[in-house]
Amino acid sequence: MRGVVRAAFVDTTACMLAGRDEPVTTQVAQWAGLRSDGDAMPLPARADESALAPALAALVNATAGHALDYDDVGLAGHPSVVLVPALLAVHEADGVRGFALVQAYAKGYAVWAELQSRMTVHLHGRGWHPTAVFGTVAAAAAVASARGLPASQVAHAIGIAASSASGLIANFGSMTKALQVGRAARAGLEAAELAACGVDASFDALDGPTGLLAALAGPGNARLEADVEEGFESTLLRIRPGIKKYPVCYAAHRVADGVLDLKAEHKLMPSDVTAVDATISATTAGVLRHHAPATLSEARFSLEYVVATALVHGALGLREVDERSLADPAVRALMPLIRTHITDTRCPLEPSFAYEDRVTITTRDGTIRDSGPIRFARGHAQLPLDEAQLRDKLWACVRADEEALAMAALDRIDAALAA
Template identity: 35%
Template sequence: MQRQPAFANTGSIDNNMAPADAAMLPVEPDHTFDNTTDRTGFTRALADWTSTVDDAELGGPAFAWARHAMLDWIAVTLAAAREPLVEMLVAEYAGLRDLPCALVGSPLRAEPAQAALINGAAGHALDFDDVASAMRGHPTVPVAPAALAVAQVTGASGKELLRALILGHEVESRIGEVVGEEQYRLGLHPTGATGTLGAAAACARLGGLDPVRTAHALGLAATQAAGLKCMFGTMAKPLHAGKAAMNGVIAARLAARGFTANASGIECEQGFGRTQAPAALAFPPTFERRAGMAIERTLFKFHASCYLTHSTIEAVRQACREHRIDLDALESMTIFVSGPHRGVCDIANPQTGLEIKFAIQHLAALAMDGAPTASLALYSPETALAPRYVRARQRIGLQVVPGPDRNAATVEIVTRDGRTLRAEANVAVPADDLAMQWRRLVDKAQAIVVPRIGAAKFAKLVSVVDTLDRLPSVEPLFEAMQ
């Protein structure tokens, strides 16, 4: 007999839907929900792995990385709780009444899908959240808010929440490896598109869906996956993350009720892969099990700007340190990169703080001037329009050259005294010292969260996240995030 999903009795997906008790009704016999159905094909194989993989296969290091990712995501979400775009979403979708899911940094609550939307958009509002090279996007921000919402309504433990985050990262990265640069080149934002599938996988596991229902959840996620790169530098970019989280929740909860989709929706002829990256390689017919999880290759941001600008910032700083120069020495600069910086982070004349995050020439000038690029306060209209930086960025060029690594950057600086200086950097190297990475993440979180919640509550938050895999419930986590 088919096992019931864990969220069979967890409340409706939104206020206008029938009670979720309907999910307890028996599903009519149908080949789409027959557990003996052939599971060949990438979507089915991925669903089978997602719903059955055990902690031994995931490994202890993956859970440590998941705690790091959770701390970082909570910190950037808390720091963004009062951003205008977040306040708009809260005004539209949250309420004071007895709703099941908490919002990060707010006393208000929401239905599961809407909580995922708000928390997901908030987590990406500052563009300070983690990234993944294989996914070519931000892996935690679509998955964590979706998983948190479902964890609340299912009564999941802290370890179950972390497991879901690990699975979501894995799904995003495996799909990202196949669609690759093609998806990004066509103008699609992987955080919103591929992230929807990662969120659905995490929610399906937390909801206790079997392999067949999980395949349908992935199909439902595939048909909702979206996000356009032309929205970078606007409020719509964080909305991509929120919608990915929301749609992942919806996909898993509907699949739990028996809602069907194409169970080959990722790899079929007109599926996710063929439509979002038509020139990419085909998806394999099986899901290869590997040692080491994708979450162990997560890259964390220590500058509050687009990740593609970070290597440039570091290269400029290196040149300034080695040659003891600053912005007053600048005659001209050329930034050499090999990745898709054009149309992503090359806003020539930023006018707002948000646009600075995607203005690599302006950021290079800030780095050369010793400005604190990790400080949220730096990203303001005043900084964008400061005459000193406007003049400097006009002497900085961006040149795209062939190269094997989209994240690496080389800068060539010509000084006023006639010297030509070169420096290079590549920040896209996962940490091998987890203790040091944890300290850096705590320091980053402290700088942006303490002004919001105070030192005592921040210390409690760090303690809760550090012991999350031993907590029987996620409620202490939400108490610490308010």
């Protein structure tokens, strides 16, 4: 279990470092009082090296971690970018470490999994952002565990968090997508703090007839009476988070893998391509809602941009996904050639996805190159990255002269999680 949690902490820290200079991060940090104009930004923000309250440190770090949409995936959302910043803030403020920190992450993750398992509809389709909604409650549970709150206060923390849980698909492609994730980390941590101070909440705020699950899902669409059937450790080991290879919406990753493979295998040039056909789920298509992106934030949620960038550059890393590629005439010329087709099949492990995606590329000579079925994206728990690939991602998230910063981040994580 510790290895899974360590990978989550390493990957999230890498994403926080990569996103620290993004406009949404700098503006949220300035609001939080972490920087003033002209000052350097000390990110990841630390609750033990400044006057920054733990909840504000969690807000800034989670916003940074989600700013590039590069953070890990699982449970129809991004679990670690909410849980890790909240727990790092508690570690730095209170000295919580070792198994207590590992266990707290696993408990928060299990709470998230339990909430998701009770939904019989997909939150994305109802306009809710699961990371911001379930992440708030999961962070409250994780922080309450880390701080050793008694069961009654844990229940109150979860109830308080339920009243703070919110986030909208409508804000995908804007700064607020990252902000609502930052707010989830902050609200979850604050819920645990408030419960510890004696603030109470209703015990049916989650699963009551007028509680969070019923409100999110709509009448009859949540299993309110179901029993909890699995322990937190087995939940984490059974449904491990996946590490993202590309700094774009995860809904596009399967197709991106297929396009990159076809380009490499057949040595395709952008000028060869006359059509790209991608078969995906309706939910995935709804999330990838920006068909003619005007900003890089929108481009991360544009299948057209992702496919075109992959075809032009043959890669889809931080160097390729940038303002230059968004303005590149070669990328723009390819975007109208991408067509989406919907399949009604469902993946039992990731219900918002199709059972498998598929992509075909048609070239000027009439040849159709077929990816075949794409069951999982690279980096998914079924196709995990190894330790070397995880380190490579960390190095890619910092500038060439910042290797010492990356090493220090690794050392801090290992010290925090050490037994």
